[in-house]
Amino acid sequence: MRHAPSSTAARHLPEDPAFDPDTCIDFEVADTPPPAIHADRRRGRGAGLNMSGRFERQSREIFDDGWESIEDLPPFRTEVQEERARTIITRNESPDISFDRSINPYRGCEHGCVYCFARPTHAYMGLSPGLDFESRLFAKPNAAELLERELSKPGYSPRTIAIGTNTDPYQPIERQWKIMREILEVLDRCNHPLGIVTKSALVTRDIDILSKMAERGLVKVALSVTTLDRKLARTMEPRASTPEKRLSAIRALSDAGIPTSVMVAPVVPxxxxxxxxxxxxxAHDAGASEAGYILLRLPLEVSPLFRDWLLRNRPDRYQHVMNILRSMRGGKDYDAEWGKRFRGQGPYAQHLGRRFTLAARRLGLNRRRFKLSADAFIAPQKGGVQLALF
Structure with missing residues (x-):
């Protein structure tokens, strides 16, 4: 049985840093992933492994010792722990990312997408990027309060805040915690622009706020659609909204006057x-006016997790998928070089790019990019900022 060493219990990231797994030191991964957790224990989950994080001094795995005690282990259940964050706006300086700040209301994501590039963040918590990432979650109930405080600081310069670029703000636990809605209420009051990326139809719950913000040019929403195959989506991203519901969400948002786009992400060769x-x-037929795509990314622990998933669910495609992917990543599972990590390189990557360009042009997508405005920003007056003495 795997246990996190007690020395990791207090290891935390700085309050929601601009985490980018591509800037981390890579580590060696075996070509054959370790044995998967028993199917009954991980039913409804995306990952099949729960290996120790890369910072742990000990690596522990579950195995059957012949006494059948492994069958008595309980299934993985979603646990949510409150995290009293000290800051909430994350900054980044990555040259190939269009935003310089973001917010993550939650750590970990119950959607359980096996390919999620954010999985390595859980290693900083002394937890596994595998099943722990999608079952042991952290919520930040003071996020809206912190946001109001940070927006009211003297000298704050408003620019679009991105939400959903790491973990999904509309994952299932948002129904109970409603942290994302509280954040929206603050941004709405302050006339602050934001962009949202999600895989969840739960975003339609907040149409009342989003539509008002859209009238002032403050918001745009992107729905990520990986596949239209419901069965494939069920195994690859088990607790995300079905492809049909995501398309319905695009229609509902678009009908409400909210600029909506589709992200074909990730593209799995x-x-x-x-x-x-x-x-x-x-997506175009549902009302999307913009589109983008991102090639599958397998940084750090994501590589063995995805390869294990392939071997269990698409063993006939394993070699083909990995060979093509490596041909776009310089012979490796992943290449983190800026400017190449999102699209890859080589003939196959160029072919994907050309297909996207032609399809988007034919459908009239991206004909006009909706630009958000920060001109009407009003700093909060009760943000809790300490006043100057002189």
Whole structure:
């Protein structure tokens, strides 16, 4: 049985840093992933492994010692722990990212997408990027209070805040915690622009706020659609909204006057890449006006997790998927070089890019990019900032 060493209990990231797994030191991964956790214990989850994080001094795995005690272990259940953050706005200086600040209301994500590039963040908590990432979650109930305080600081310069770029703000636990809605209420009052990326139809719950912000040019929403195959989505991103519900969310948002786009992300070569045109067409028909795509990224612990998933769910595609992916990543599972990490390189990557460009042009997507405005920003007056003495 795996236990996190007690010495890691207090290891935390700085209050929601601009985490980018591509800037971390990589580590060696075996070509064959370790044995998967028993299916009954991980039912409804995306990852099949729960290996120790890369910072742990000891690596522990579950195995059957012949006494059948492994069958008595309980299934993984979602646990949520409150985290009293000290700051909430994350900054980044990555040259290939269009925003310089973001907010993450939660650590970990119950959607359980096996390919999620944010999984390595859980290693900083002394937890596994595998099943722990999607079952042992952290919520920041003071996020809205912190946001109001940070926006009211003297000298704050408003620019678009991105939400959903790491973990999904509309994951299932948002129904109970409502942290994202509280954040929206603060941004709405302050006339602060934001962009949202999500895989959840729960975003439609907040149409009342989002539509008012859209009238002032303050918000745009992107729905990520990986595949239109419901069965494939069920195994690859088990607790995210179904593809049909995501398309319905695009329609509902668009009908409410909210600028909406679709992200074909991630594109998995030899598995979902053939659906690119179909996804763009379906999203366009639902009302999306903009689109983008991102190639599958496998930084750090994500690589063995994804390869294990492939071996269990698509063993006939394993070699084909990995060979094509490596041909776009310089022979490796992943290449973190800025400017290449999102699209890859080589003939296959160029072909994907050309297909996307032609399909988007044919459908009229990206014909006009909706630009958000920060001109009407009003700093909060009760943000809790200490007043100067002189």
């Amino acid at each position: 030899a598995l979902t890449d053939s659906e690119m045109e179909a996804i763009l067409t379906a």
